[in-house]
Amino acid sequence: MIIADTAAPAEVHGVHGAAGVSWWKCFVRGPELTGAWEAVEWARLPPGGLSGEHLHTxxxxxxxxxxxxxxxxxxxxxxxxxPGDVVLTGLGTRHGLLNTGPEPLSWLVVELLGPATAAVFGRGPAGRSERNEAMTAAKVFHLGEPGEIDPRSVLTGPLRRIARQRLAPGQADTVAADGRELTYFVIDGSGTATSGSASAELAPEVSLTLPLGAGATLTAGPDGLELYVLELLVTEGNPA
Incomplete structure (x- = not known):
């Protein structure tokens, strides 16, 4: 399992061509995994800050x-x-983010290779996935309470689930990255993640990623545990 947190982020000036400063940290990069991930990251903008508009191709x-x-x-x-809003940005979409509030704006960033690019890097099947006529280029959802989103109305790749999960105090959840890879981000509460002889503390702003073939047990502490989880299928076109 890969554990990271938001401590000591990089200070970024002029993100995507916008003036000003922002903060950024990468939790895990695609080459550390098998599936069609580009990166799992965290970012923060100060009041009035802007992450400039840019095109996703x-x-x-x-x-x-x-x-x-x-x-x-x-x-x-x-x-x-x-808080709780989820933005899906598909291929061919131009997007940016502006902080309009009096407090810092922070968000989790999960970037995924499009099908054609994944095939080039050997992390997806050969051939280009066609967009369904019912798909939209971008969409905003809300996950303010435990629940889940199927991203396939917007995204073309193998990401299958975005969920908000809550474990009651002392509750345990054992998961296996079998034919899939998983990335978690803790929103609230505390707990532990155990994989074989390894154990890690879970707390707000801690990220946990399970590469293909890994497994872990997540156990909530006395105040429970709440987290986001994203599940990505590892297709037959990925290397063994």
Whole structure:
């Protein structure tokens, strides 16, 4: 299992061409995994800060808003967003994010290789996936309570589930990355993650990623445990 947190982020100036500063940290990169991941990251904007508009032609992206309030800019249209909102950005979409509130705005970033790019890097089957006519280029959902989203109405790759999960105090959940890879981000509470002889503390702003073939038991502490989880299938076209 791969454990990371938001401590000591990099200070980024002029993110995507916008003036000002932001903070950023990468939890895990695609080459550390088998599936069609580009990266799992965390970012934060100060009040009034802007992550500049940019066009996605090679990757698709998931934003999960964690704190603060702002506006997501999707192909020039501004939509208010806040904690619990999930933004899916498909191929061919231009997007940016503006902090409109008085507090820092933070969000989880999951970037995924588009099918054609995944095939080039050997992390997806050969051939280009066609978009269904019913698919949209981008969409905003809300996961304010435990529940889940099927991202396939927007995204073309193998990401199958985005969920908000809550474990009661002392409750345990044993998961296996069998034919899939999983990445978690703790929102609230505390607990532990155990994989074989390894154990790690879980707390807010801690990330846990399970590569293909890994397994772990997540056990909530006395105040329970709440987290986001994203599940990505590892297809037959991936290397063994």
């Amino acid at each position: 090679r990757t698709e992206e998931v934003y999960i808003l964690l704190s603060g309030h702002g506006e997501i800019i999707l192909n020039g249209h501004h939509t208010p967003v806040g």
